[in-house]
Amino acid sequence: MAADLHCHTKLSDGSVPVDELITLAKGSGLTAIALTDHDTFSGVKTAQTLGAQAGLEVIPGAEISCFDNKRHRLVHILCYYPDKPEMFDSLFDAIAKSRKKEVTIALEKIMKYYPITHEMVQRRAQGSVTIFKQHIMHTLLDAGYTDKIYGELYKELFGYKTGIARTNIEYPDAFEILDMIHKSGAVAVLAHPSVYDSLDLLPELAEKGLDGVEYNFPRRKPGEDKVLDDIVKNYDLIKTGGTDFHGGSTSQVHPIGTCTTDEGQLLKLKKLKNII
Secondary structure (H helix, E strand, C coil), X not given: CCEEEEECCCCCCCCCCHHHHHHHHHHCCCCEEEEXXXXXXXXXXXXHHHHHHHCCEEEEEEEEEEEECCCCEEEEEEEECCCCHHHHXXXXXXXXXXXXXXXXXXXXXXXCCCCCCHHHHHHHCCCCCCCCXXXXXXXXXXXXXXXXXXXXXXXXXXXXXXXXXXXXXXXXXXXXXXXXXXXXXXXXXXXXXXXXXXXXXXXXXXXXXXXXXXXXXXXXXXXXXXXXXXXHHHHCCEEEECCCECCCCCCCCCCCCCCCECHHHHHHHHHHCCCC
């Protein structure tokens, strides 16, 4: 069984619609995927219906944006199998509003340097629950000002410290999200821990009941295996794998199925939910 437990669509900042995600996953030989769009469950039912027709298991999920207030860093926590997804409605709505506000402010700044418009960005955000920075970059790419979504221009515009249009989106506290995920009946897994330097946070979340960590993902840093292995062993964490698939909205080429979850770990995740 090959399962990619981290996939995005156009409903957030991916480049393919839900139906194409299912087609790509099935054609790549996967038997299961998790739909984990940013801060929304809106595509889950459609994906599960289409997946059932194609003979592909679709695990309901979302990648929730939150914040490590101790270290002042962004954190992403994957939420799988919520019994009460409606618990997140107001939270996701607040994140979407904050994101749209900040990205709109950023766009106003960028429009002083490049002749793109709100309408052009909205066109590329069509189908998404809100506007992401990637939609601005897609517009700039189509206008000929860059050859990639994530490159030098992205750093110039949105760099964390020096970006001329960097955003300040309001995200909830990571520990509050962990508690919320469990109250919804879901499984909580820390996404790509090295991407946002969350290795120090990982054992702290594990102490509070984190269920797993994304262990197999494209942007793992050299030499972090032992650190992850020790934490996984100490806290008996589930080790998931996922491509963090965004289609063309990435800095490197990572087709769906590039990184997958071991069958034994997937069974461990399901047993936690009493699915098997």
